[in-house]
Structure formats: C-alpha cells, structure tokens
Amino acid sequence: MNLRGYLKLAQAPFQTMLAYRTATLIECLGVVLRVYLMRVFWTAVYGGGGPVEGITLPMMITYATLSNVQGFVISSWVQWAVQGKVRDGSIVIDLIRPYGFLRSLAASHLGGALLWGGPMAVLTLVASLLLVDLQPPASLAAGLAYSASLILAMGVNFCLLTMVGLVAFWTLELFGFNFIFEFLSQFLSGGLIPLWFLPLWVRRTAEWLPFQSLAHLPLSIYLGKIGGTAIWMALLKQAAWIGLLAAIVWLIWKAAERKIIVQGG
Amino acid sequence: MHRLRVLGLVMLAGIKSRMEYRLDFFLRVTMGVVWNLTSLIFIWAVLTRFRSMAGWSQEEVFFIYTLRLLAHACYCLLFHNVQVVSRYVRRGGFDRVLLRPLNPLLQLITWEYDPAGIGDLGLGLVCFVMVSRLLEFHWTPPALAFLVLVVAGGCLIELSLFLTINTLAFWITEAGRLTWLVVTFSDNFALYPLNIYNGVLQFVLTFLIPVGFMSYYPATLFLNRTGDTLFSPAFAYLTPLVGLVLFALAYSFWRVGINRYQSTGS
Numbered sequence: 001m002n003l004r005g006y007l008k009l010a011q012a013p014f015q016t017m018l019a020y021r022t023a024t025l026i027e028c029l030g031v032v033l034r035v036y037l038m039r040v041f042w043t044a045v046y047g048g049g050g051p052v053e054g055i056t057l058p059m060m061i062t063y064a065t066l067s068n069v070q071g072f073v074i075s076s077w078v079q080w081a082v083q084g085k086v087r088d089g090s091i092v093i094d095l096i097r098p099y100g101f102l103r104s105l106a107a108s109h110l111g112g113a114l115l116w117g118g119p120m121a122v123l124t125l126v127a128s129l130l131l132v133d134l135q136p137p138a139s140l141a142a143g144l145a146y147s148a149s150l151i152l153a154m155g156v157n158f159c160l161l162t163m164v165g166l167v168a169f170w171t172l173e174l175f176g177f178n179f180i181f182e183f184l185s186q187f188l189s190g191g192l193i194p195l196w197f198l199p200l201w202v203r204r205t206a207e208w209l210p211f212q213s214l215a216h217l218p219l220s221i222y223l224g225k226i227g228g229t230a231i232w233m234a235l236l237k238q239a240a241w242i243g244l245l246a247a248i249v250w251l252i253w254k255a256a257e258r259k260i261i262v263q264g265g
Numbered sequence: 266m267h268r269l270r271v272l273g274l275v276m277l278a279g280i281k282s283r284m285e286y287r288l289d290f291f292l293r294v295t296m297g298v299v300w301n302l303t304s305l306i307f308i309w310a311v312l313t314r315f316r317s318m319a320g321w322s323q324e325e326v327f328f329i330y331t332l333r334l335l336a337h338a339c340y341c342l343l344f345h346n347v348q349v350v351s352r353y354v355r356r357g358g359f360d361r362v363l364l365r366p367l368n369p370l371l372q373l374i375t376w377e378y379d380p381a382g383i384g385d386l387g388l389g390l391v392c393f394v395m396v397s398r399l400l401e402f403h404w405t406p407p408a409l410a411f412l413v414l415v416v417a418g419g420c421l422i423e424l425s426l427f428l429t430i431n432t433l434a435f436w437i438t439e440a441g442r443l444t445w446l447v448v449t450f451s452d453n454f455a456l457y458p459l460n461i462y463n464g465v466l467q468f469v470l471t472f473l474i475p476v477g478f479m480s481y482y483p484a485t486l487f488l489n490r491t492g493d494t495l496f497s498p499a500f501a502y503l504t505p506l507v508g509l510v511l512f513a514l515a516y517s518f519w520r521v522g523i524n525r526y527q528s529t530g531s
Contacts, residue, residue, distance in 0.1 A: 026442050044318040044461035176292035197314045
C-alpha cells in the first residue's frame with residue numbers, strides 16, 4: 001500500500017495553517033471569546049444555584065469549554081473538498097491517481113484533525129485556561145476513555161460529512177443542505193446544550209441518531225456521567241456508528257462513481 | 266430625489282437577479298431564519314430549564330433577543346453588502362465604483378443583494394408578535410414610534426461597526442477577517458442582558474463596541490426596568506442618538522479611507 005503518499009496528503013493541512021497565520025490566530029481568538037461568553041452565560045443562568053440534573057456549574061463550564069475546543073479536532077471541511085472537486089471536474093484527476101478516493105479523503109481529514117486541529121485545540125485550550133476554570137476528568141480511566149471517544153467522534157463526523165459531500169454529485173451545490181445538516185448536528189449532538197437539559201422527546205430522538213457520538217458521549221465520559229462498564233457501551237456505540245456510516249458512504253460512493261461518467265467531467 | 270430613484274432601481278434589479286435562481290433565493294431566506302433560530306432555540310431551551318438569568322425572566326431575555334434581531338434584520342436587508350467592501354478594495358474592483366457619478370458607499374451597498382435579510386426580518390416580526398403577547402404589551406403609538414427609532418438606531422450601530430472594520434481594508438489587506446470578530450460580538454454578546462458581564466466587558470459593550478444599545482439599554486425602557494441600566498438611566502433613551510453619532514463617525518472614517526485608496530494595480 002502506498003503509505004507515503006497518504007502521509008504526504010495528511011501533511012498538507014498543516015502547511016496551509018502555517019501559510020495563513022493571521023487567519024489561524026483570529027479563528028483561535030473567536031473560539032476563546034465564545035468559551036468566555038459561555039462561561040458568563042452559564043454562570044448567570046445557574047445564578048449561584050445547586051446542580052441541575054446532577055450537573056454543577058463548574059462541570060457545565062468544563063462541558064461548554066471542551067465542546068468548543070474539541071470542535072477543532074472533530075470538525076472537517078471534507079464536504080467542501082468533495083464539492084470543489086465535483087464542480088471543477090478535478091475529481092477526474094483524483095480517479096486516475098494511484099490511490100482510492102475515499103481513502104485519500106480520509107488521509108487528509110485525519111491529517112487536518114491531528115496536525116491542524118490538534119495544535120489549534122491546544123492553543124485555544126491554553127488561552128481559555130486564562131479565562132475559565134477547567135475540571136480534570138472524573139478519573140484517570142475517564143480521561144483515557146475520553147481521548148479514545150474523541151478519536152471515534154472524529155471518525156463518525158468524517159463519515160457524516162463525507163456523506164453530505166457526496167450529495168454534491170447529484171446537486172452540485174451543498175450550501176443549503178450543509179447548513180440544515182449543521183443546524184441539526186449542533187442540537188442533536190449536545191454540543192450547544194447538553195442533552196440532559198433538553199425535553200425528553202429530543203433526548204429519545206438523539207439516542208437513535210449518530211450525532212450524540214460527536215459531543216454528548218465523549219463529554220459525558222469525561223465528566224463521569226457515563227462510568228464503569230457503560231463507558232465500553234458508549235465506545236462500542238460510536239464504533240458501531242462508524243461501521244454503519246462507512247458502509248453507507250461506500251454505497252453512495254459506488255453510485256456516485258457511475259454518475260461521474262454521465263457528467264462528463 | 267433622482268438619486269433615490271436610481272438606488273431603488275439598482276436594488277430592485279439586484280433582487281430580481283437573485284430571484285432568477287428561485288431555489289437559491291428560497292434557500293438563502295431559509296438560512297437567514299435558521300441562523301437566528303439557532304441562538305433563539307439555545308436561549309429558549311436553556312431558560313425553559315433554568316427559568317431566568319441574572320434577574321431577567323425567560324420572556325424578558327426573549328424581548329432583548331427580539332430587539333437585536335429586528336435591528337440586525339434591517340441592517341441585513343439594507344446594508345449587508347458593507348461586509349464585502351474589503352473584498353472589492355483588495356481585488357481592485359473598487360476602481361469601477363469611483364468612476365461612476367454616484368456616492369461610492371451607496372453603490373457598494375446596492376451592488377449585490379443578499380436575500381437572507383428577508384428571513385431575518387420575517388423571524389424578527391414573528392418573535393415580536395409572540396413576545397408582545399407573552400409579556401402582555403399594549404403598544405401605544407408613542408411607544409411604537411420610539412421602537413421604530415430604536416430599531417433604526419440599532420441598525421445604524423451595526424452598519425457603523427461593519428463600515429469601520431471594512432474601511433480598515435484601505436490600510437490592511439486582511440481586514441475582511443476581522444469582520445468575523447465583530448460578528449462574534451454583535452451576534453453573540455448582544456443577545457443577553459448586559460448585567461451578566463463583568464465591568465470591563467460592560468464598558469466595552471457600551472462605549473467601544475456599543476452593541477448594548479442595540480438591545481439591552483432600550484429593553485430596560487420598554488420593560489419598565491430603567492433601574493437596571495448601567496452607568497446612567499438616560500442610556501435607555503440614547504439608542505437613536507448613538508446610532509446617528511456612530512454612523513457620522515464611521516462615515517467620516519470611510520471618507521478618509523477612500524481618499525487614501527490606491528488601486529491594486531493588477
């Protein structure tokens with residue numbers, strides 16, 4: 001297998017980040033501002049009161065901060081990469097290159113997540129610590145499980161966004177579709193509001209959807225809301241979603257491949 | 266008068282050309298709604314669980330949100346293009362604007378039309394009717410008249426902020442990126458009662474990036490809580506004035522920027 005080729009692809013996002021230093025810093029600053037705003041918001045909402053649904057204010061601030069910061073590692077532009085390639089026809093070049101299209105997407109996504117998202121997350125986290133008190137993970141095991149869960153979340157999001165991206169083979173335009181998708185993802189993942197605070201019917205719905213793998217599960221593990229054997233169940237759930245979604249992506253890709261010929265490049 | 270007619274025609278042409286692509290037009294309007302719904306659902310869901318924040322009830326926070334949304338909708342509907350000024354300047358497209366016999370700023374504003382503002386306004390009006398009912402407001406003509414002034418003032422405040430940032434493009438190439446930071450402030454920090462912030466931020470949001478005047482200060486007046494204004498109770502009345510003064514300043518700055526403009530030469 002052509003591992004070196006994939007490694008090169010994985011490095012590209014890091015080089016892009018170095019090339020756009022101002023943009024990078026401003027993006028960090030924006031997230032730090034949001035982290036701070038969320039601290040102020042939740043402090044005002046709790047108003048000195050006790051825990052709600054077993055969540056104390058320091059826990060909630062930790063939740064909101066991590067949710068914002070981990071976005072750097074989990075999020076991806078893979079859908080825009082696909083749209084761009086489909087629109088300008090460069091997808092044809094990807095197809096004649098000696099590597100798999102989906103695998104090359106995965107390589108640059110992972111590269112982006114680790115080499116761009118990682119440093120960005122650390123940078124933002126350090127800056128955030130000046131403004132926000134962060135609680136440590138519930139236990140050492142919880143901390144380790146959180147890291148594992150985060151990596152799985154990365155996989156789930158990659159599959160979801162690739163799915164969104166492949167829609168471009170039929171519509172050529174993702175803007176509206178992606179917008180609605182991100183709207184749903186924000187709420188059903190628990191990234192914006194913890195699922196515990198939402199009405200029961202929303203929680204029930206979220207249970208059956210892949211989105212909670214993105215924020216709710218990893219952060220619940222971190223805070224110890226999910227502990228013991230339930231941790232294994234949560235990780236298994238995330239892994240199962242990756243399997244299922246990857247299969248769906250592969251099927252859509254097979255259909256899309258036939259579609260390219262129709263379009264003629 | 267002639268100028269206004271020309272502007273009206275150009276703007277209409279912009280809307281028409283957008284309407285050519287029906288689906289895209291419809292999607293952009295929907296996006297305006299959905300974008301604002303995100304923060305609305307966030308506030309609504311959290312306060313349904315927690316009931317109040319810093320002494321403001323769920324309905325009162327909803328009212329503050331609505332005031333900002335109405336002002337923001339007017340800004341988007343009329344002036345959204347100010348945000349692309351830095352792009353025109355950087356790419357040299359600004360030359361064309363200077364050659365035409367019409368105020369450059371007015372030309373830029375009417376250049377393209379973003380239908381998202383229609384969605385913002387739609388949602389804003391729905392919110393306004395709902396919150397008026399929830400708070401059992403009886404709008405008298407003077408109160409309504411002042412509300413219109415407040416919304417216009419808030420609209421001018423947002424316009425001035427974006428105009429100032431984009432005027433920086435005459436000096437700094439990367440000014441467009443700063444827009445994003447101002448959006449963070451005006452989109453997020455103006456949503457909540459100002460008294461949740463610490464002294465430094467209250468000062469910033471009142472005097473430096475005065476988005477507090479878009480929503481919080483006038484809201485204390487409409488909600489009969491002028492005792493909760495910060496710095497001075499008179500601030501509750503100041504929104505229209507702040508809007509005008511800020512716009513005058515921003516526009517002067519813009520004039521300075523234009524005079525400094527040198528084409529990119531590409």
